[in-house]
Amino acid sequence: MGGAHGVFDGRRRPTLAVRLARRRLRVCHPDRSPVDFAIALADHAFLVAFADFSVIMQGSELGDCSSQLARKAEMTLRETVIALLLVYPVLYASVLLHELGHVVTGHMAGFTVTSFGVGTARPLWVFRVAGLRVYFAVVRPFVGLTWAFMPQLFPSKGRLVAFAAGGILANASAVAVALLCWGLLPWGGAIWIATAAINGFLAVFSLVPLKPQTGKAPVRTDGTLILQALRSESFAAPPPLTIQTERAFRGLWSAIGDDLMLQIHQVSAAEAWAALGEYDRAKALLAEADGSQGSTPSTVRALGHLVRGEVATGLGRFSDAGRALDDAEASFRDDAHALGLLTVALCRAQLRLQCGDAAGAVVDLDSLLPRIKATGRAELSTAALLPRVGAAVILSDREALSQCMTQYERARRSQHSAVRDLYVYQTGARFYTACGERTDAEPYFRRAIAAAAELAAAWLDPGERKHFIERSNPLIEEARQCLGGSADLNQLLVALDPGPEEARRERDQRLRGVGLRLLLMNGVGIAAVAALARVVEPIPCRLCIGFAVVLGLCTAIAGLYLVLDRTVGRWVPALRWTGGMIVLLLACFPWALVIGLVAIFLTFRPPSS
Numbered sequence: 001m002g003g004a005h006g007v008f009d010g011r012r013r014p015t016l017a018v019r020l021a022r023r024r025l026r027v028c029h030p031d032r033s034p035v036d037f038a039i040a041l042a043d044h045a046f047l048v049a050f051a052d053f054s055v056i057m058q059g060s061e062l063g064d065c066s067s068q069l070a071r072k073a074e075m076t077l078r079e080t081v082i083a084l085l086l087v088y089p090v091l092y093a094s095v096l097l098h099e100l101g102h103v104v105t106g107h108m109a110g111f112t113v114t115s116f117g118v119g120t121a122r123p124l125w126v127f128r129v130a131g132l133r134v135y136f137a138v139v140r141p142f143v144g145l146t147w148a149f150m151p152q153l154f155p156s157k158g159r160l161v162a163f164a165a166g167g168i169l170a171n172a173s174a175v176a177v178a179l180l181c182w183g184l185l186p187w188g189g190a191i192w193i194a195t196a197a198i199n200g201f202l203a204v205f206s207l208v209p210l211k212p213q214t215g216k217a218p219v220r221t222d223g224t225l226i227l228q229a230l231r232s233e234s235f236a237a238p239p240p241l242t243i244q245t246e247r248a249f250r251g252l253w254s255a256i257g258d259d260l261m262l263q264i265h266q267v268s269a270a271e272a273w274a275a276l277g278e279y280d281r282a283k284a285l286l287a288e289a290d291g292s293q294g295s296t297p298s299t300v301r302a303l304g305h306l307v308r309g310e311v312a313t314g315l316g317r318f319s320d321a322g323r324a325l326d327d328a329e330a331s332f333r334d335d336a337h338a339l340g341l342l343t344v345a346l347c348r349a350q351l352r353l354q355c356g357d358a359a360g361a362v363v364d365l366d367s368l369l370p371r372i373k374a375t376g377r378a379e380l381s382t383a384a385l386l387p388r389v390g391a392a393v394i395l396s397d398r399e400a401l402s403q404c405m406t407q408y409e410r411a412r413r414s415q416h417s418a419v420r421d422l423y424v425y426q427t428g429a430r431f432y433t434a435c436g437e438r439t440d441a442e443p444y445f446r447r448a449i450a451a452a453a454e455l456a457a458a459w460l461d462p463g464e465r466k467h468f469i470e471r472s473n474p475l476i477e478e479a480r481q482c483l484g485g486s487a488d489l490n491q492l493l494v495a496l497d498p499g500p501e502e503a504r505r506e507r508d509q510r511l512r513g514v515g516l517r518l519l520l521m522n523g524v525g526i527a528a529v530a531a532l533a534r535v536v537e538p539i540p541c542r543l544c545i546g547f548a549v550v551l552g553l554c555t556a557i558a559g560l561y562l563v564l565d566r567t568v569g570r571w572v573p574a575l576r577w578t579g580g581m582i583v584l585l586l587a588c589f590p591w592a593l594v595i596g597l598v599a600i601f602l603t604f605r606p607p608s609s
Helices: 016-027 034-042 044-061 064-109 157-184 189-207 222-232 239-256 259-275 279-290 298-314 318-334 338-354 358-375 378-394 398-411 418-434 438-457 462-471 473-483 487-496 500-533 538-570 573-604
Strands: 112-118 121-129 132-139 144-149
Touching: 064 112, 064 144, 064 157, 064 189, 112 239, 112 259, 121 239, 132 239, 144 157, 144 259, 157 189, 157 222, 189 222, 239 259, 239 462, 259 279, 259 298, 279 298, 298 318, 298 338, 318 338, 338 358, 338 378, 358 378, 378 398, 378 418, 398 418, 418 438, 418 473, 438 462, 438 473, 462 473, 500 538, 500 573, 538 573
Parallel strands: 112 132
Antiparallel strands: 112 144, 121 132
């Protein structure tokens, strides 16, 4: 933009407004440095208002300069309104694109996608495309959800990662396309920059392993699912999370007509209740799943039979359990599902153990062991250890129990499950207590209480959490008799049932963990932006370097605060209760600053000459 020239009569000096306008319009020249341009933006709005006021007071003295500034003010207002109107539509479209990425990669990985959309309740519009339900809901309209299931019980790690990473890849692709359009097309600059910024934020946020809460529904980000798939080769969630997910979204599935997904989650929630020993609740959910309408895939039907067998075994109805396992075996055999048949065989060994035939169960497990190892599935190998532990206790075989405990300690590093921990360690603790060996029982009681505390913390409903703690009272009493009033036991009991102050500290620790993960992502971002700065043009290079500096500065401040928190916070507990929020804000500040600067740039950038 060239300099503005006022019209004067030669007898009077230019007014202050004219001199300011001339100086500031020269500063805003596109050839100026980004630092000067940022300074110009700071008082640009004030300058426009001051110049317009001078136009009114001094008439034609400003001449062409006043008319240009008036046009600039009009353009600024228009671009501000456009920028504000673009944020929510672009965000909504980006969330929908994220879920569409899950749909595409899910189909490519072998998943069966039943529905996807935005919102968590009260769908406003539902339609079907090639058998896939697409919905737009009113409640929490910027939360995207994709509902799918895998026909195989144990999908490969690659398939799980591909499905979880689909949304991130879709947002990353949108960023690349938007930046390309911004550089090549002479129109729509605000749209392309907003699209790139919002999709970039969604991709980074989805990659961070978090477990946020959406209303009463606990959800997991794509980063959490990817990390879990790499560690344990499954998306398996703790039983409380599975149960609460079914409760939170059953209204949505019914409203959009996704009966299959409702049935699948009812069976999964029944399995979770059975794992917690609540067989009556599991039976009620299975009855609801049987009453669902529509056709049921054979894998889902076979899984329902397995859960019915587990529930019948827990209730002592061994004949019903045998029939349910027969039905499951027939379904898996029709589908030639080898891993499903192995799972049925493990359930039969568990049923034999519950019937009192521990020696026969050991024989069955020994015959299954080579087949399980041949599959290479760590989940099956870990599941086979549970009936072996129970059989060793019934047979009073200390050597076998010690070997099983050693194998389980190795397996749980990658196949962590609080439910399995509670069963294995509680069984071992009670065995050694019955043998009068309290010294050997003490570590198992501690681990069992820790597993119970982990399960209790997973409940979002205070009533369910209280009910679970009440069911854990026998274990707590046994641990007290064995450990007495030790400090370790008291600490575990506080974790199992925390008071208000402990709850605040626990919440702060969760926020601190989220902030530390974001700071780690910021560290990766510094390296990525620094590498990008070496291959782009001069002005984008300076912007990349500036962004890297802001990221580094906020990361350094957060690190310094953590050091102070670990030192000064020992004597000021109030700081420790707010430290997690401060770390999280410091981690998010660079991204919020960049989005704000982009919005300011789109709003107040000077028009080209």
